[in-house]
Amino acid sequence: MTEPYVIKMPQLSDTMTEGVVVSWEKAVGDKIVRGDIVATVETDKAIMDVEVFRDGYLSGPLAAVDSTVPVGEALALLVSSADDVKSGEATTLAAGELAESSQPGGAAASQQVSAPESASTPEAASYTITMPQLSDTMTEGVVVSWEKAVGAKIKRGTVVATVETDKAIMDVEVFREGYLSGPLAAVDATVPVGGAMAYLVERKDQVIDEQAAPHVIRLAESSTAVVAETAAVPAASTPSVSVSGVTPAPRPQGRGATPYARGIATQRGIDLNTISATGPSGVIIAADVQRAQPAGGLAAAAGFPQVDVPGDGRPMSKLEKATSDAMTDSLSMPTFRVTTSIRLGGLIRASKAQGASVTVTIAKACALAMQEFPNMNWCYQPQDKLVERSGVDIGMAVAADGGGLVVPVLRACESRELEELNRDWKDLVERARKRRLKPDEYTGSTFQISNMGMFGVSHFDAIATPGIAAILAISADTEQGSPFTITADHRVVNGADVAMYLKSLKTLIEQPQVWMGSTGPAIPEGDWDYDVVVVGGGPGGEDCARDLAGHGMKVALVNDAPLPGGECLWRGCIPSKAWRAAADRIRDRLDDDHLGIRSGNSSLDWDKLEATRRKVLETRGDMALKTDKGVKIKYIQGFGRFVDGHTLFIDTSGNNDDPHTRAQVADQPQGENVSFGCAVIATGAPPFVPPIPGAIEGLGEGGGVLTSDTVWTLDKLPKKLVVIGGGAIGLEMAQIFQDFGAQVTLLEAQDRILAEVEPEIAKQLTAVLNNDPRLTVHTSVQIERISGSAGAVSVKYKDQDGKAHTIKVEHVIMGTGKRPVLDGLDLGKAGVLSENSVIKSDARCRTNVAHIFAIGDVIGGLMLAHTAAQQGRVAAATILGEDMKYEQDKDCGVIFTRPEAAFVGLSLEQARAAGVDAVEVKVPMNIDAKAMINNEQHGMIKIVADKKTQRIIGVHLLADHADTLIGEAVMMVSGNMTLEQVGQAIHPHPTQTELFGELARRLSSRLRRSARVKAK
């Protein structure tokens, strides 16, 4: 017989952890073919089909209808032949157990666990409402309230009662329909997990209005159904007691346990993770559980005397008893204490500036310090084992309303941002006070913090309990600092570990700016001419200066041109898009015929285009200067260079009236010194010309080599061109001139163009460009020499096979990238460091000098105008003491070719390289009606999503109008939107934005299906 296939409870939603078997659509022994629906299960959201993608025969043990089965555990078996079919029903048996039980010669299990029944179960009862197990440790609950009265009509999902567990008050939901019937467990009655609380009947006249007698709601101790141990357990050790009606305790991590052992573990409140196994293959059997001591009883069992105390004690509440048990258990730990004083002032200020709770900020610091000392996060596990944990889940005590302490757990403190942790903590605290936490919100901490400093306590220590290695007690802040005392388990950490951990924690807490970023305004005290001097008036400098001025800062904007705007306005984005607009008109005419329009041949009037281009630039430049002055920015024309850390010399010797070209400073400097509190360097990056023989020589007057700085000086349209470099600037130029009518050869040294663009998009764009009639793209070439002068230039190169070529053209345009020129800035005098020709700055745009910032092209990375502008706003925010970071993973770009290539966020490759389990979905543009109508069918749209969170982390387009389409994609990525959100948004028809919704729904559905298939 081949091994049976286990049909498991599939995970049908993100949040689903278990499902209820609603029906079996096939009977035991039925032949099953791929795709058959064998059962339906109820998830936390809906009733869904369980499909099987195998052939075989349905075999027991079958999970009973109504039983709750955890995701991934067995519902039934599929066997290969009808002869192998077994009948029988199971409850929540784990897949491993079922598989074990069906192995040939393996332990035979006759597991029959019945639903709890009692003497007073009404005859007409269609369903028993039982005490749910709401936490791993819960063995019984107290009925706090009935939310529905006897006789009330109950719908699926109705909360019928609330019960008190050992930690919180929680809702009891019912996923059936019927009428609520007695006998009803009384308010305040203690009902064991799995014991009956009430019943549902089908008709109102069947309702019994009675309260259950206390003995009836106790866990039944005898039952018709008996759970037998596996055959591997010696007969003598097989107890004859029943665990009918008991929800088996959760399986221990990574090990097996027999159902009977799990039943007894529930009864005795024993965590199966804490005991040793003697069963076959390490399976925990009943005898193991019987040998183990129940929670809370350890110390008593170890012989601690229970001293008789006079008086008439009241029984402890659940919460009090849970605390008492935990504290008694702590006596089993060999602990020691270490104290150090830590000054909290800086951290309190930094927390305030970022709107974070000081306790959460300390928790984050504790988690960061554990990166160096991970054993602070481990724990001892009986017998003689250490549980090594990487996720730092910090429990912090909160006083509950009405007394008692609840310890909500702030998860993943090591990896989540402070802002997110803070948001989570706020919510946890609010609900903890009202004791409305769910079990997984207050269990399983890996480290704990108790902060009594806020009560002015001068010194205290806290008690560590099993499951953690250390607990931190924080006392009140004094001039010497606040005593931080760690109580630690010596089996896990030693004194030196804790001492060094505290030392590292002290550094993190006393120097929060190192890891928290902005901790308040950055402008140092002083009598400065300007609060901030911004050097460079491009998009980066301008946006920075405007934000600062808007916040009342005294700002000077120093720029070596009569008008602001920088490269973007005068030599980059705007002029190139003026040319692109003209090229678009010419190109669109070629498609007129497709729609039956006869418009004739178009021709370009170069002088007219140039006049329009210059007019646009000058108008925009004028407007920008007026706005700058209007918001009270002091615009100073001149070239800035540092004199020292707080002084800039503004050299006006090169000033001229032409904003279109880069200014050159004269040999004899002249100008003025200005002092500043903070400086922002935003000086951009001019075109870079590599050392190709003849290239630099060709740049001079009369030479045939142009760059993106000088191409604007062309007085007529060239007929033949070579463009060197297949980046965005080179490609845009090459295609514009081909559209204008020139013959263009693009030469690229690398084996592909657009190295920074998503590979499939770049590949498709290469094919499209090569289809343009007057444009040829050659990759993997080696350029040997450029010679000649304007109008007659020769370019010698070798192709990828090493074959030599010479092309004769009128001009060569260098599109070989941009590189900052730092020499003139005298950065050394201000102590600012650079590396590989760019200024080093962090995500908050800070250089190595605390009050000097750098933004835009001068810091490298994506050299784009909107990137520079965003970084300008980040620098301004940091100077103002606000919390803002530049996130490259959410940045975007457009390459203005036809079709346009555009991106935002990560590609699949980049996401996977960053460790994200990512997936992509794509659609070609040629299926779109709008694209067909306009004859714009080239290209595609791709969405990249994180499988786990289903958030959209990247969108990549090759499409006409991608510059507009990318806007919606930017909102998806920057707004952390999920596939579901985008899929559910209503997109207007007929537009290409509909494709976003379609793609999101498609990927969502695929992920859902694959999760289902995987779950099997």
Ligand SMILES: Cc1cc2nc3c(=O)[nH]c(=O)nc-3n(C[C@H](O)[C@H](O)[C@H](O)COP(=O)(O)OP(=O)(O)OC[C@H]3O[C@@H](n4cnc5c(N)ncnc54)[C@H](O)[C@@H]3O)c2cc1C
């Ligand atoms: C042909 C071309 C097309 C482009 N197209 C696009 C596009 O479509 N989209 C896009 O996002 N980006 C585009 N870019 C890139 C964009 O122009 C730059 O990324 C952007 O201008 C960078 O802004 P910045 O503020 O860092 O620097 P810049 O815009 O370069 O501004 C820096 C300013 O500082 C001045 N300066 C330098 N040193 C000093 C000093 N010591 N003292 C005083 N002033 C100084 C400079 O003269 C300049 O005015 C294009 C670039 C080119 C060349």
